[in-house]
Amino acid sequence: MIKSIGVLTSGGDAPGMNAAIRAVARTCLNKGIDVYGIMLGYKGLHEGQFYKFNRHSTRNIINVGGTILKSARFPEFKDPAVRQEAIDQMRKVGIEALVVIGGDGSYHGALELTKMGVNCIGLPGTIDNDIPDTDYTIGFDTCLNTIVEALDRLRDTSGSHQRCTILEVMGRTCGDLAVNAGLATGAEIVITSETGFDEEKVIERLRLSKASDKKHAIVVITEHITDVHELAKRIEAATGFETRANVLGHLQRGGSPSARDRILATRMGIRAVELLEEGQGGLCLGELNNQIVAEPILDLFDHKRKVDEGIYEDILKVR
Numbered sequence: 001m002i003k004s005i006g007v008l009t010s011g012g013d014a015p016g017m018n019a020a021i022r023a024v025a026r027t028c029l030n031k032g033i034d035v036y037g038i039m040l041g042y043k044g045l046h047e048g049q050f051y052k053f054n055r056h057s058t059r060n061i062i063n064v065g066g067t068i069l070k071s072a073r074f075p076e077f078k079d080p081a082v083r084q085e086a087i088d089q090m091r092k093v094g095i096e097a098l099v100v101i102g103g104d105g106s107y108h109g110a111l112e113l114t115k116m117g118v119n120c121i122g123l124p125g126t127i128d129n130d131i132p133d134t135d136y137t138i139g140f141d142t143c144l145n146t147i148v149e150a151l152d153r154l155r156d157t158s159g160s161h162q163r164c165t166i167l168e169v170m171g172r173t174c175g176d177l178a179v180n181a182g183l184a185t186g187a188e189i190v191i192t193s194e195t196g197f198d199e200e201k202v203i204e205r206l207r208l209s210k211a212s213d214k215k216h217a218i219v220v221i222t223e224h225i226t227d228v229h230e231l232a233k234r235i236e237a238a239t240g241f242e243t244r245a246n247v248l249g250h251l252q253r254g255g256s257p258s259a260r261d262r263i264l265a266t267r268m269g270i271r272a273v274e275l276l277e278e279g280q281g282g283l284c285l286g287e288l289n290n291q292i293v294a295e296p297i298l299d300l301f302d303h304k305r306k307v308d309e310g311i312y313e314d315i316l317k318v319r
Contacts, residue, residue, distance in 0.1 A: 002277055004034040006050065006095040009067040010041035010102035010109065013253055014125045014139025016261035017067040017101055022058040023269025024099050029055060031277065036095055041102070042109050043074035046082060048089035062262055065142075065255050067101075077109050080116075087118055097276045099269070101125040101138070107284055111297040119281025121272040122297055123265075127253060130174035132303040133295060134286030138268065141260040143170070143252045144180055150248055151185040151218060158216040164206060164241040166232055170252050171222035174305060177252075182220045183315050190315055191221040194307050199231070207239045217241065267292050 007024045009017050021037065028035035037057070039049035051057075061068055076082045090096075097119040100110040103126040110120035124131040127143035147169050158165040171177045175192025182190035189205060191197050202219070209217055221228060232245040257265070268285045271292045275283060283294045 002033060002096050002279070004036065004094045005097050005099065005273065005276055006036045006038050006045075006090065007069070007099040008038035008041050008045060008101070009069045009071050009125060010100060010106035011071060012103065012126060013066045013071055014127045014137070015065045015142035015253075015255055015257035016138040016265040017125050018061040018064050019257060019262045019265035020099075020101050020123055020125065020138060020269040021067070021069060022062050023266040024273055025053040025058045027270050027273040029053070031273070033273070033277070034094070036093065037069050038098075040070050040072040041074060041106075042077040042086065043072040044070075046074065046077065046086040046089065048092065050089075050093055050095070052093075062266075063256050065253075065257060071102075080112075083109075083112060083116060087113070087116060090118065097121075097281065099123065099272045099276070103128075103131065103137075107297050107300065110284075111282055114282035114297075119276055119279070121275050121281065121294075122284035123268045123272060124284065124286065125265075127177070128171050128174050129176040130172070130305055131284075131286070132300055132305045133293075134288065136260075136264060136287055138261055138265045139253075139257070140176065141264075142255055142258045144177055144184075145258055146252050146255055147177060147181040147248060148184045150246075150251075151181060151187065151220070154246065155185065155216075155218060158218060161242065162215045164217040164219065164232075164235060164239070164243040166219045166221060166228050166235075166243065166245040168221050168223055168228045168245070168247045170248075172224055175222050175307075178220045178222045179311055179315065182218075183311060185218065185220075187218040187220045187315070189217070189219040190312070191219065191225060193222060193225065195312065197221075197225050199226070199234070203235055203238045206235060206241055210239055210241050
């Protein structure tokens with residue numbers, strides 16, 4: 001029987017990580033398993049920054065954003081010798097297995113540790129929702145609600161001043177935040193890595209919109225596609241629409257997690273401990289059709305995130 005489990009958060013923070021930490025800790029303690037929080041992700045693992053949890057350690061954190069265990073970049077963990085040093089640190093306190101909460105990069109570390117004899121279970125903690133084989137990741141719902149609230153506020157002022165408003169949101173290679181926020185707020189245009197970016201088509205659509213006597217417009221765009229401030233200038237020059245660009249930035253990462261994220265994180269935390277107790281490792285968890293599922297991390301790397309093309313079509317039907 002497993003006697004000691006560690007839990008760490010790695011990569012970008014996401015609302016709901018603390019709920020997952022709490023679930024891992026309390027499930028372990030209820031089973032008589034020692035549980036350690038590992039500060040600063042893989043960096044703290046390598047440095048031996050371990051904190052042994054008790055019943056009081058995770059009080060009043062289920063509703064707190066960010067991560068009480070903190071996070072840090074540690075590219076040195078790619079080196080097998082560095083990973084072995086981290087394993088040696090774990091052995092000093094008796095940690096036998098790990099729950100790793102993070103994104104794609106965090107999963108790579110978890111897989112390599114499993115290959116070296118330390119069973120790891122990965123939980124998808126990322127606001128972008130960019131992990132394959134799960135309907136939702138921990139933090140996505142909270143971030144989406146933050147974006148929707150921002151767009152609702154921007155629509156108020158956009159309508160008052162008859163402007164075109166552009167909002168850049170996070171998402172990089174996954175447009176789930178942008179497209180869901182656009183549908184929820186009635187945005188006229190949504191631009192993501194999946195849709196591609198054709199500036200002439202965007203300008204033409206806004207020109208037609210203004211010609212049809214529409215008083216204002218909302219454009220949602222994912223980060224790293226174009227300079228939104230320069231785009232705003234070009235739209236205004238080409239259409240006559242007074243245009244303003246806004247970058248929501250790291251406001252999207254913070255805040256108290258939504259009920260959905262707390263529930264998802266808690267269920268995944270419980271299941272992670274159960275799998276480690278069964279002696280399993282090298283797995284990551286997901287939620288499919290409201291069920292918590294596990295699959296090999298290695299298989300996940302071979303899969304691409306499926307794009308829900310239907311939601312993009314729905315935006316066109318109601319814009």
